[in-house]
Amino acid sequence: MMRSKRMQPIAHHAEQIQQQAVQVFVAAQQAVVDAHVQLEQLIEYRVEYSNNRVNVGLNALQLRDYQLFLHKLNLSIDQARSNIELKKQQCEKEKLIWLKTRSRSKALDVVIEKYQQQETILAARIEQKEQDEHASRISSKSKL
Numbered sequence: 001m002m003r004s005k006r007m008q009p010i011a012h013h014a015e016q017i018q019q020q021a022v023q024v025f026v027a028a029q030q031a032v033v034d035a036h037v038q039l040e041q042l043i044e045y046r047v048e049y050s051n052n053r054v055n056v057g058l059n060a061l062q063l064r065d066y067q068l069f070l071h072k073l074n075l076s077i078d079q080a081r082s083n084i085e086l087k088k089q090q091c092e093k094e095k096l097i098w099l100k101t102r103s104r105s106k107a108l109d110v111v112i113e114k115y116q117q118q119e120t121i122l123a124a125r126i127e128q129k130e131q132d133e134h135a136s137r138i139s140s141k142s143k144l
Helices: 003-054 060-143
Strands: none
8 A cells, every 4th residue: 555545544633633623722712702702791781880870879788788799790800801811821722732733734744745746756657667668578579
């Protein structure tokens, strides 16, 4: 069996791994987007809640509850920001993994292509040799 044919299953497997890595990378990118959306929603909610509550007269207990709620909301916003950073870091890791698998897959494709070129050259040489031998036999027979 030719080397290029023997390498095909390996290259196919590398391509599958690369496809899986790109899917994980895309999912990580989507997780970053989702985390941004969540942060924006929390910020919008804080703005809306702040605007709605300022106009209403509050007693001391209501004011304390309002401040406690805003504090918890601010903590959630801080947590959402931290979550975004973690998601970005994970996304970068997944990107590097994908780039590594893509590089390996492309390298295998290049090797297979090189083997195919060598096999084509070898086949052409064999064909030429057979033609030369055939021509030589015909020439030898015609001289007899």
